[in-house]
Amino acid sequence: MTNIGAPVYLEEKLEEISRSGRLDYRSKSLPTWCPGCGYFSIVESVTAALNRLEIDPCETTVVSGIGCASRFPFFVNTYGVHSLHGRALPVATGIKVAKEDQTVIVVGGDGDAFAIGGAHIPHAARRNIDITYILFDNGIYGLTKGQASPTSVLGFKTGTSPFGNQDRPLNPLMMLLSHGASWVGQAYAGNPGHLSEMICQAIAHRGFSYLHVLSPCVTFDKTTKTYKNLGMMVRGLPDDHDQSDVMAAMHEAQKTEQPALGLFYTENRPTLGDGLNEISRRSQAGS
């Protein structure tokens, strides 16, 4: 709750934001999402995180596929690739392999990731490529105006499932944990403070970090993953959760009725870049 007592002057607020340096990370385009869409929090959180980590905008590349969420690169003042539906991860892989010193952030929706782009996720995870994947899960196809997605709940009525969705939703956290992602966390667009903190940690992690963000589509989902419903469902991870225990992480990931927010699992292991450097070394040593 904000303090009603002290007046806030717009000029002062703008001055404060501009002094913070965060505007350096914003482009001149205003986000085109529907008012209330969970995606607004991405822009805020990512720019805040880059600012906090003092990563230069020109040392950062944001990559996306196609979808509402994927419009993201246009709203930040970093380098960006708005690529193709489902292909953000391989494009990002090319960028990171070619230019190791870029901070590479991938943003996309659940259809982009788990339907059309599903083949790429296991490989990005197992290679431990040093990029951050922020996945915005609204359980629906937003850009194409409301069809079922791989994370839509059973029975959900959409344009392409008028009698209810018959396909069981995927469990992305279980998938990423089993694929070998070295950092797996979950956040909620309705809790921007925590989201911001998680994005910061995810970017700072050396290796493949996967952040699952529950994010309502206010326009095409009025019944299932709404702010109201999600707000009642989410909880924190247990205080004694061991972030280095992949079995414990999977145990928590199974509780889809009460999604937990926080860092499920993290480990330190060599990245794809480390592996490629090692191959280079071996080839030059002649073995």
Add this chain to the structure above:
Amino acid sequence: MANRPQILTDMQVSFCGSAGDGTIAAGDIFKRAMAEAGYQIIAFDVYPPEIRGFGKCIARTRVTFDQVYSLKPQSDVLLSLDDSHAIPHVGEVRDYGAVIYEDRPMATVEEGEHMSGHLKPAQLPYGVSFRELSERATSGARFRNIVAVGFIAGLYGLPRDLFHRTIGRKFAGKPAEVTESNIAAFDLGYDDGAKTFQVDINGFGPPPKRKKSEKVLMMHGNSAVARGCLSAKIDTFFGYPITPATSIMEILAKEMPKRGGRLLQTEDEISAVAAIVGAGFTGSRSATSTSGPGLALMTEVMGLGSIAEVPCVIFVSQRGGPSTGMPTKTEQSDLNLAVRGVAGDAQRIVLAPTNVEGCFKCAGIAFEIAEKYQTPVIVLLDLYLSNRYEAVALPNKNPFKLDATKWAKKPGKGDAYQRYKLTPDFISPRAIPGQQGMQHTITGLEHNELGRPNDQPAMHEAMSHKRHEKLKTAINYPNLTTSKRFGDKGRVRVGVLSWGSTFGECLEAMITVRKQGITCSAMKVVMISPLPVDEISRFMDDCDVVLVPELNYEGQFASIVMGTLGRPVHRLNRVTGTPMAVNDIIEEIQILAADKPKRRKAAE
């Protein structure tokens, strides 16, 4: 040429047997020794799709003094390691050519199963005891193939130590006994050949003298592609294995890390091409390699490369199609896909080398062109070109430019960098990640000069125009032969217009019909997209009729030429899975030449 020798070498030797006979290995030793001696070489192996088993293998090598462009329709020597496979090929041996076969087979041979019963009257039979000689040299029959190589070398008086060196190199890294056994087997074969009377008047004369400024290496098309990439200082490579392109990736996997390059095997072709677009965006020289099925998967991302204007290079080696088709057979049927396979209007640059040396040049120059015009470039080979060996003279000096980019200057204060700026040459100055103050987002959406999504009519027209016009200027890119005419100058009766690996056969056919008194010239087209229309048009002006031979059913190149120039051509199409027979082209030229000039009217 000043001192041309008395015997102008032109000998084609074919080894034929089953997969287990060491047929391909025998051909390999023979061609490597001949290349080392300094001869011109063209060699192409045909083998079954199965890795093991008893399928037929043929290893053909043509050894010449002058440069030639294809295998000959007729061989001078056929060496049979398995008569059941070789008998059907007896007919391809010329009169007074040699047929060499096992004279003491292991098992009883049924009527009609032994080579000796199949020779044509003028062919020269040589029965040799391969197995017995192998067993005497090594106490095993495994070295029959090496005995056979030795016999040919001995029969034609080729230097013994040359082959010893080649064998030594081939088995370097294996235990010393392996080399020793091979050499022992070779020597017994050699001695046997040397004491056999050589009847044929054709044989091996001295090899040509080579220039100091070049090094001559024997390599196949795929290895020439890999060398081209390395000379152009490729930075990154992403690929997914597929016959017949895989060896490009395998060679680069060995060589790139030594030079600081990085190579990654991706999960599929979509990721491979998406990754080279990502890498290309950062300024990396990046490439992938594939065949038709992979190219089909890549088309969407290549469209992104076109509209987002990202340099990248895609090597495609065609095989028999459609679908999985004939993975170990050659065909030129992915031309439509390479040139036109994309959503929307997205022209791209397609280069099709015609020989192994061309593979090297096109591979290297593809990186320059991709950079200069900021677009995907396809280099289109086929199985025949990928796998065929030639002795190639590579320049000692690196012929490729290592940066062909038009770079952007940092914009003034308050000005934003315009990634897609409309300029007089249609090329927008580039900036790449890491450069300060030039941040921008590239996109597959239609966009304005800043790269912001914009679908206004005038903008889509301006940007479509820009993307197409900039490619047109690629036809004039320096150091690249986009098309070239050979043979008779001026007006000719028949013109042969050709692309890709088939050009070699066309050239041989053209040379032959000219000797028969038909005026003829042949043009190769290396840049298939955008098409060098003016050159082709001038060539067609000079020809009574134009013939387009190609290895696909539909006549894909003929259709492109007719569609682009609006002028008729005659098609010659074969889908046998093998290189085009020179005789088929010769016959077609003869028919066209004999035709009344009314066809000429139709052509005008």
